Amino acid sequence: MPTITIDGQKIEAQPGKTIIEAALESGIVIPHFCWHPALSVAGNCRMCLVRVGSYKKAADGSIERDAEGNPVVQWMPKLQIACATPVADGMVVDTQGEKTIAAQNAVMEFLLINHPLDCPICDEAGQCKLQEYAFTHSRGESRFVEEKVHKPKRVRWSDRIVFDGERCIMCSRCIRFANEIAKQPVLTFVERGDHVTIELFEGTEFDSPYSMNVIELCPVGALTSADFRFKARVWDMSFTPSICPGCARGCNINIGVRDNEILRLEPRANPHVNQYWMCDDGRLSQYRWVNTNRTSGAALRHGSELVPASFDEATEVVARALTDRGGMLILSGSITNEDAYVARKLAGAVSGVEVIFVERNDPSFGDDFLRCSDRNANSTGLRTLGIASASWNDVFDRISRVRPDVVYFVGADPFADGHTEWADVLASVPMVVAQVSNRSRLVEVAHVVLPAATYAEIEGTLTNIEGWVQYLQPAVETHETLRINGMKQSRLDKFGAPNDRWTHGERRVCRPHWQLLSGVATAAGHRWNYRTAADVFAELSETVEQFRRMTYEALREYRGIRLGSEPEPVGVVYQSHYMKPQSE
Amino acid sequence: MNVTTNTRAERMSFWEKLYLPEIAKGLALTFKTMFKPKMTRQYPEERWEPLGSYRGRPVLVLEEDGERCVACGLCSRVCPALAIEVQAAETARDKERYPAKFEINMLRCIYCGLCEEVCPEEAIVMSKDYDIVFHSQEEAIFGKDKLLVPIARLQERLEFLRQYK
Numbered sequence: 209m210p211t212i213t214i215d216g217q218k219i220e221a222q223p224g225k226t227i228i229e230a231a232l233e234s235g236i237v238i239p240h241f242c243w244h245p246a247l248s249v250a251g252n253c254r255m256c257l258v259r260v261g262s263y264k265k266a267a268d269g270s271i272e273r274d275a276e277g278n279p280v281v282q283w284m285p286k287l288q289i290a291c292a293t294p295v296a297d298g299m300v301v302d303t304q305g306e307k308t309i310a311a312q313n314a315v316m317e318f319l320l321i322n323h324p325l326d327c328p329i330c331d332e333a334g335q336c337k338l339q340e341y342a343f344t345h346s347r348g349e350s351r352f353v354e355e356k357v358h359k360p361k362r363v364r365w366s367d368r369i370v371f372d373g374e375r376c377i378m379c380s381r382c383i384r385f386a387n388e389i390a391k392q393p394v395l396t397f398v399e400r401g402d403h404v405t406i407e408l409f410e411g412t413e414f415d416s417p418y419s420m421n422v423i424e425l426c427p428v429g430a431l432t433s434a435d436f437r438f439k440a441r442v443w444d445m446s447f448t449p450s451i452c453p454g455c456a457r458g459c460n461i462n463i464g465v466r467d468n469e470i471l472r473l474e475p476r477a478n479p480h481v482n483q484y485w486m487c488d489d490g491r492l493s494q495y496r497w498v499n500t501n502r503t504s505g506a507a508l509r510h511g512s513e514l515v516p517a518s519f520d521e522a523t524e525v526v527a528r529a530l531t532d533r534g535g536m537l538i539l540s541g542s543i544t545n546e547d548a549y550v551a552r553k554l555a556g557a558v559s560g561v562e563v564i565f566v567e568r569n570d571p572s573f574g575d576d577f578l579r580c581s582d583r584n585a586n587s588t589g590l591r592t593l594g595i596a597s598a599s600w601n602d603v604f605d606r607i608s609r610v611r612p613d614v615v616y617f618v619g620a621d622p623f624a625d626g627h628t629e630w631a632d633v634l635a636s637v638p639m640v641v642a643q644v645s646n647r648s649r650l651v652e653v654a655h656v657v658l659p660a661a662t663y664a665e666i667e668g669t670l671t672n673i674e675g676w677v678q679y680l681q682p683a684v685e686t687h688e689t690l691r692i693n694g695m696k697q698s699r700l701d702k703f704g705a706p707n708d709r710w711t712h713g714e715r716r717v718c719r720p721h722w723q724l725l726s727g728v729a730t731a732a733g734h735r736w737n738y739r740t741a742a743d744v745f746a747e748l749s750e751t752v753e754q755f756r757r758m759t760y761e762a763l764r765e766y767r768g769i770r771l772g773s774e775p776e777p778v779g780v781v782y783q784s785h786y787m788k789p790q791s792e
Numbered sequence: 793m794n795v796t797t798n799t800r801a802e803r804m805s806f807w808e809k810l811y812l813p814e815i816a817k818g819l820a821l822t823f824k825t826m827f828k829p830k831m832t833r834q835y836p837e838e839r840w841e842p843l844g845s846y847r848g849r850p851v852l853v854l855e856e857d858g859e860r861c862v863a864c865g866l867c868s869r870v871c872p873a874l875a876i877e878v879q880a881a882e883t884a885r886d887k888e889r890y891p892a893k894f895e896i897n898m899l900r901c902i903y904c905g906l907c908e909e910v911c912p913e914e915a916i917v918m919s920k921d922y923d924i925v926f927h928s929q930e931e932a933i934f935g936k937d938k939l940l941v942p943i944a945r946l947q948e949r950l951e952f953l954r955q956y957k
Contacts (some may be wrong), residue, residue, distance in 0.1 A: 328864030328912045329888050362888070438880040438889045441865040703874055707929045709895060710877050 210297040215304050227290040227301055228256055233780055238303050239312055239341055241319075241427045242379035243291035245782045246484055247388060250380045253319075255341070256290040257311040259283055259302040287311050309345070316345040322357045322402055323428070324374045332429030334442035335788030338377065359405045365395075366415040368434050368488060369423065373405040376430035382406065382422040389485065389577075390416035417579065420488045424474055424784070435492055436472045440464075446696040447791035448683035449476055451670050453542050453585035453663045454490035457578050458672030460767070461486060462791045463495070463664055463683040466698055468713030470495040470664060470684065476791065477781045478767045480676055484782075487579050495664075498684065501647050503659040504716040514657060519719065519727060522656050526616065527731030529639045534560020535614025538603060539595065541565050541584025543619045544668030544680065545755070546744040547721035548590045551618055553736075554729050564606075565590045566620045567597045580673050585663070589671030592754055592771060600627045608633055616641040618721055619660060623649040643724055659718035661686055666720040667741040669763060675771035677755065679763040687717040696791070836923070844952035847905045847918040850896060853950075854940040860915035863891035867907035867916050875900035876907060894939060898924055899932040909957070917949045 209220050214231055221230035228238050229245065241253035261283035264272045272280045281300050287308065290301070302308055319338065327333040342348075359373030378397065383406065387393045394412040397404050408414060414422075423431050445464040452459040452473065459482035464472040473495050475486035506522035507514040529535070537551055548565070555563035567587065574581030584590075587597065598606070600622055607615065615637045621644050622630040634640050634653050642654035645662045663670075664684045671677050682695055689695070704711030719727075722744050726736050738744050742760055749755040754772040766775040783790075807813055833840065842848065853860045863880035881892035907916050919941060926932045943950075 328862050328866065333864070438863070438882050440880075441869070443869060444865065699869075700874065700877075707899070708874070708877070708897065709933065 210295050210299070212295050212297075212299040212301060214301045221295040223295070225295055227258065227260070227288075227293050227295055227299075230295050231290065231301070231303070232782060235780065236303065237786075238290045239345065240291060241337055241377060242381060244381055244384075244425065244484075244784065247381060247384040249292050250384060251289050251292040253377065253379050254289060254315045255312060255319075257287040257308065257315065258290045259305055259308050260288045260293060261300045261302075262296075262298050263300065312341075312345045313347070316341055317347070317351075319377050320346065320350060321352045322374070323377065324356060326375075330375065330429035331432045331437060331442075332375075332426070335785045336429060337427035337785055337787075340785075340787045357402050359403075364434070365408060365431075366413045366419060368420050368492070369414060370432050370434050370437065371406065372430050372432070375428050376406060377428055378404050378406075379427055381425045381427065382431060385422050385425055386414060386416070386419075389421070390414075390418045392416040392419070417487050417489060417575070418485055418577070420491055421475065421485045424484075427784070433472070439471050440466045442788055444698050444700055445471060445789070446683070446698040446701065447789055448681060448696045449791045450664065450683055451585070451672075451678050451680050452486055452490040452494055453670070454487070454494045454583070455573065456580040456582035456584060456587055456673035457482065458585060458670055458676065458678055459486040459490060459578060460678070461490075465683050465696075465701075467701065467710050468685050468715060469499050477783065479778060479781065480768050480770075480776070481672060481674075481678070482578055484784075485578060489573070489579070497646055498662045498664045502645060502662075502714075502716050502718070503642075503647055503651060503657060504687075504714075504718060505659060506717075507657040509655045514651075514654075519658075519724070520731070522658055523724065523727040524731045526614075526639075526641050526656055526658070527728045529614045530558050530561055530616070530728065531732050533613035533638075534558070535616055535639070536607065536610070536612040537561060537563040537616045537618055538620045539563065539565035539590065540619030540621075541568060541582075541587040541590055541597070542663070542670075543586060543590075543721050544663075544666065544670055544741075545586065545589045545593065545677070545748060546668045546741045547618070547725070548586070548593050548595060549748045549752075550722040550725045550729075550736075550738070550744060552593055552595055554725050557729060557734050558732055563595055564603060565595050565597050566603060566625075567599050568625060569599075582673060585672075586670045588673055588675055588771070589669070589677070592671060593752065600625060604630065604633065607637070612637070614639045614641065616643065617650060617654075618643050618725070619645070621646070621648055621650045643721060645718065658724045659716065660724065661716075661718045661720045665689065665716075665718070667760075668720065668722075669745060669758075669760075671771060672768075676768040677758060677763060677771060678768040679760055685715050686719075687715045688719060698789075842920045842922070844948040845956075846920055846922075847903050848921040849898065849903070849919055849924055849934075850901065850905075850907055850916050850939075851919040851921070851941040851946070852891075852894060852936070852939045853915050853917060853946055854942050858885070859890060859936070859940055860913050860943075861891050861894065862887050862889050862913055862915070863894070864912065866910045866912065870906045870910045872904065872906065873900040873902050875902075891936065894936050896934050896939060897932060898926070898934055899929065908953070914950065914953065917946055917953065919946065919949065 219234045238256045240256040242250045261281045264280040264282040266272050361372050363371040365371050383395045386395045394409050398407045423433050445466045447462040450461050450463045452461045460476040460478040461473045462476045473491050477484045506517050506519050508517045555561045568583040570583050571581045640654045641656045642650045643658040643660050645660045665682050665686050668680045669677050726738050749758045767778045769775045863878050865878045868876040868878045875897045877895045878891050879893040880889045883890045905918050908918050
């Protein structure tokens with residue numbers, strides 16, 4: 209293996225790696241804009257210029273030394289770009305020296321010549337790579353007094369992406385992403401010199417299902433999300449690592465929260481699962497339902513009206529009905545492993561209760577990259593726990609045939625999935641329990657409503673389609689998890705007082721499924737004593753072979769552990785934007 | 793037991809202990825001041841006009857075509873008392889964004905002027921208003937209706953900032 213010396217530090221590098229990759233693997237970050245580990249090398253931003261050389265050798269092959277005994281380095285006459293220079297044995301790289309810094313400063317000065325000074329308007333401000341390097345590699349004042357070049361602004365690449373030509377620094381990351389990852393080659397450079405800008409080919413639109421990844425990929429604010437545009441400043445949000453529940457892939461995401469409201473989702477790197485990407489559908493569809501139209505507070509039906517009740521009253525009613533008459537637990541495939549484990553345990557503890565989870569397959573959604581046609585976030589986990597699955601139609605037939613006295617929906621909602629024919633069959637069921645997070649027709653017909661917390665409000669684990677068990681943590685407060693220890697909060701959320709209007713984000717009265725289910729079990733006379741999701745997971749990992757030795761700490765550390773396997777170290781995970789508030 | 797013999801009262805002379813000369817001295821000052829020119833004024837009929845350097849309540853600059861503010865949120869970030877809340881929105885104007893909501897909680901504001909100092913657009917400035925009255929906590933939260941002030945009335949402050957900022 210080639211050994212190279214970066215800033216006096218000896219590094220073993222894989223042959224064929226470039227200097228920037230070798231440096232990153234040992235924790236040295238060389239400034240760069242256009243380089244990205246998942247994309248091909250373009251080498252056009254010139255920010256990663258470094259001084260490269262080798263030790264000077266005497267005629268006998270030994271390394272020459274100067275008067276003080278230090279090895280003499282024969283530097284290359286010009287600086288090299290670290291992203292396109294492969295490592296070679298005995299290479300010496302200088303990333304901090306005077307010449308290197310001077311070259312990088314000069315590159316920054318050129319980039320800033322035509323970059324508009326509109327950080328106050330730009331959504332990228334606070335997480336911008338150009339701002340990062342403007343702090344470290346810039347003189348702070350422009351010597352350019354002439355008029356800046358004007359280019360098209362607010363160009364719509366699709367209904368999801370807005371392009372600002374003036375802010376663009378021509379790194380070509382988005383072009384390479386479109387060509388290589390999204391496989392929709394519609395972007396190109398046009399014009400020359402300082403008039404270069406990026407355009408779509410005529411009659412095309414950049415509307416690939418992964419197109420919005422260019423927004424995070426863009427080192428500056430040239431590409432912004434039409435959905436998020438100007439909703440909040442980066443520093444006013446907290447970013448909590450989480451898992452997208454949109455399909456069985458379980459892409460790693462960051463949840464951006466301000467005022468207890470999710471404002472955006474963005475991909476988080478995980479080499480095991482989603483590399484650096486997520487699909488637009490997940491990004492746009494998986495947060496609104498957490499913010500709006502939620503069930504809050506338990507309720508019992510008296511005649512035609514739902515009357516608010518305490519959790520204890522409601523679970524008491526459910527427990528009595530289940531123990532007296534038995535029934536059917538219909539689980540959503542997106543509940544956590546903890547929820548499913550407690551549901552299975554409840555079905556085992558109360559006689560005459562069967563448990564089933566609902567498949568949600570959408571072949572039109574799946575593709576050969578990240579999107580899966582299985583739209584349940586945790587069907588692998590539920591199958592591992594031995595819970596049978598069926599389609600909505602099969603469950604419908606079974607209920608029409610068996611006529612259970614209690615139908616207990618745990619997260620599942622036939623109306624939300626468009627199965628309106630359920631209204632009739634549910635009208636004939638003596639007790640319908642809706643343990644759901646969002647209001648729908650199911651809540652209107654239910655006899656007991658138990659408000660459930662969403663994926664953004666709970667601690668737990670989800671198992672993705674390839675068996676990676678991944679950890680979820682709360683990003684949004686509920687009435688019960690108010691300021692729990694360690695929850696990420698933005699400055700405003702943290703320091704607001706009751707008479708500040710920004711603190712009025714709604715805190716719902718809801719509980720995770722496992723807690724509601726174990727509440728039912730307690731009311732039915734069982735003593736399980738789960739205080740946190742970690743208690744449930746500890747029992748789960750003891751009793752289920754494939755989860756053996758998993759803990760929340762290990763799941764966090766290794767970014768997911770595969771079912772039944774040993775943890776795999778994840779290595780150094782590349783993070784493009786450093787200045788941004790970090791989630792981990 | 794410690795018995796002090798050197799307290800101030802013990803050191804005073806007979807006349808000093810009597811206090812009468814001191815009272816006469818005080819009355820002399822009072823009578824002298826009665827015939828000097830008056831320093832007080834008949835507020836609120838007679839109002840004081842502060843200089844441009846005065847830091848009264850923060851206001852937003854209103855230009856002919858609308859507010860100057862682009863809702864960047866730096867004032868809100870820098871505010872040590874967390875008095876300012878800004879919500880941006882998109883506009884068709886060249887500036888792209890404007891504050892859909894801009895609220896200053898005047899119960900929290902400490903008139904430090906950091907918002908003015910940090911503003912990249914010179915859109916929030918300290919005015920000369922010093923008599924700020926409200927009867928409830930809700931009234932103390934000033935929205936855009938109370939904050940926007942035509943630029944003509946803020947010339948003196950803007951001139952001061954240009955010279956000294």
